[in-house]
Amino acid sequence: MEILWVLMGLLMIGFVLGPFVMRRRRGIELVKPGHPDAADPADYGFMRQEELDVRMPGPDQDLLDVLDLVQRTQEHRAAAQLLAGTEAEGERRWQRVQAFAGAASLELQQRPGGVSETPGGQWLRVWRAEAPKDAGGAAVHAEFLVQQAWRTATPGTDEFRIIMEEAKAACGEAALLAPGDPIPYIIELSVARGLAYPRAEFEQLWLKILDRAPNHMGAHLAALHYWCEKWHGSRELATQFAEAAAARAPQGSLLAAMPLFAVFEHLPEVNLVAGFYESEVVTKAIHGALHAVHSARADDPMLAHVRHLLVFFLVRSERWAEAMSQLIHIDGHVGALPWTLSPDPAAEFAVYRALAVAGYEANGGSPATLLR
Numbered sequence: 001m002e003i004l005w006v007l008m009g010l011l012m013i014g015f016v017l018g019p020f021v022m023r024r025r026r027g028i029e030l031v032k033p034g035h036p037d038a039a040d041p042a043d044y045g046f047m048r049q050e051e052l053d054v055r056m057p058g059p060d061q062d063l064l065d066v067l068d069l070v071q072r073t074q075e076h077r078a079a080a081q082l083l084a085g086t087e088a089e090g091e092r093r094w095q096r097v098q099a100f101a102g103a104a105s106l107e108l109q110q111r112p113g114g115v116s117e118t119p120g121g122q123w124l125r126v127w128r129a130e131a132p133k134d135a136g137g138a139a140v141h142a143e144f145l146v147q148q149a150w151r152t153a154t155p156g157t158d159e160f161r162i163i164m165e166e167a168k169a170a171c172g173e174a175a176l177l178a179p180g181d182p183i184p185y186i187i188e189l190s191v192a193r194g195l196a197y198p199r200a201e202f203e204q205l206w207l208k209i210l211d212r213a214p215n216h217m218g219a220h221l222a223a224l225h226y227w228c229e230k231w232h233g234s235r236e237l238a239t240q241f242a243e244a245a246a247a248r249a250p251q252g253s254l255l256a257a258m259p260l261f262a263v264f265e266h267l268p269e270v271n272l273v274a275g276f277y278e279s280e281v282v283t284k285a286i287h288g289a290l291h292a293v294h295s296a297r298a299d300d301p302m303l304a305h306v307r308h309l310l311v312f313f314l315v316r317s318e319r320w321a322e323a324m325s326q327l328i329h330i331d332g333h334v335g336a337l338p339w340t341l342s343p344d345p346a347a348e349f350a351v352y353r354a355l356a357v358a359g360y361e362a363n364g365g366s367p368a369t370l371l372r
Contacts, residue, residue, distance in 0.1 A: 057336035058304030076127035083136030101143035135178035142170035182212035256292035260285040308336040320359030
């Protein structure tokens with residue numbers, strides 16, 4: 001099966017549209033689109049690759065409507081109203097703050113401005129100028145600065161540090177405007193990673209979040225990065241953090257999926273171990289995430305994040321039917337790990353989706369047998 005992953009990588013480089021794969025009981029083979037034996041994701045009602053939404057992990061129509069309005073009119077009031085009506089401690093508010101900040105950051109990247117052109121994201125500047133006491137606007141501005149640092153500067157450089165210091169100050173301003181809101185502190189977790197907070201300082205920041213939203217999945221994912229080997233921790237520290245979160249997770253919480261995210265953050269760049277994805281560590285993490293998904297509320301905003309990562313691991317483990325069971329819930333949106341790490345998230349997702357379909361059919365599955 002290792003050769004299949006090599007071929008898959010080559011296929012992603014060569015094709016813009018999603019790949020097609022042959023499904024036969026003797027195995028899975030890559031074939032050209034249109035081949036009579038090709039497994040076609042469209043047979044399952046899945047969206048075409050070019051229709052996949054790369055902005056979010058799952059649906060949030062209110063956010064999409066407001067984003068479209070703000071970007072079309074360059075008027076911030078609808079964004080302010082949406083955030084004001086979104087529960088402060090919940091996951092959805094955090095996702096919406098990220099989305100507004102990301103939209104402004106991408107606008108600025110696309111339209112940096114000049115003598116005769118207004119820079120992109122001007123609506124956020126106007127928002128902060130016209131409503132300096134608006135906690136929502138302050139949080140979006142702080143997250144905007146964080147995203148600007150990661151998008152436009154190299155960690156460790158003076159430019160990166162300057163933007164991150166500005167973001168840290170903006171987090172403090174946002175926290176003063178809404179003392180019980182965990183979001184300014186969640187935003188600061190990325191600042192802490194970028195500026196390499198000492199562990200004692202990071203842990204003080206983390207305690208502020210636990211006091212306000214102890215079961216916030218988005219906060220735990222942001223904190224996990226700090227503890228990872230590639231930043232300021234190690235594989236062991238990241239695993240301990242994730243397993244502790246899973247152990248104290250209340251019934252129905254997606255925190256039980258945290259160990260799977262810790263495994264993902266420490267995947268080997270080149271897997272030379274046969275059966276790695278069937279190993280005890282990976283299998284245990286997958287089962288924890290599956291349990292979390294089955295126990296979670298259907299409207300949990302973080303549910304799609306866990307499902308997307310499960311698709312990656314279930315396909316790699318050749319657990320085709322289980323991968324298909326996750327795909328039917330998330331297809332259409334690809335703004336989540338692991339796809340967002342790719343220059344073309346939709347293409348990356350389409351590869352795994354096609355492999356899941358092919359593997360499912362190679363083992364006797366069909367659109368008629370897929371439980372929805």
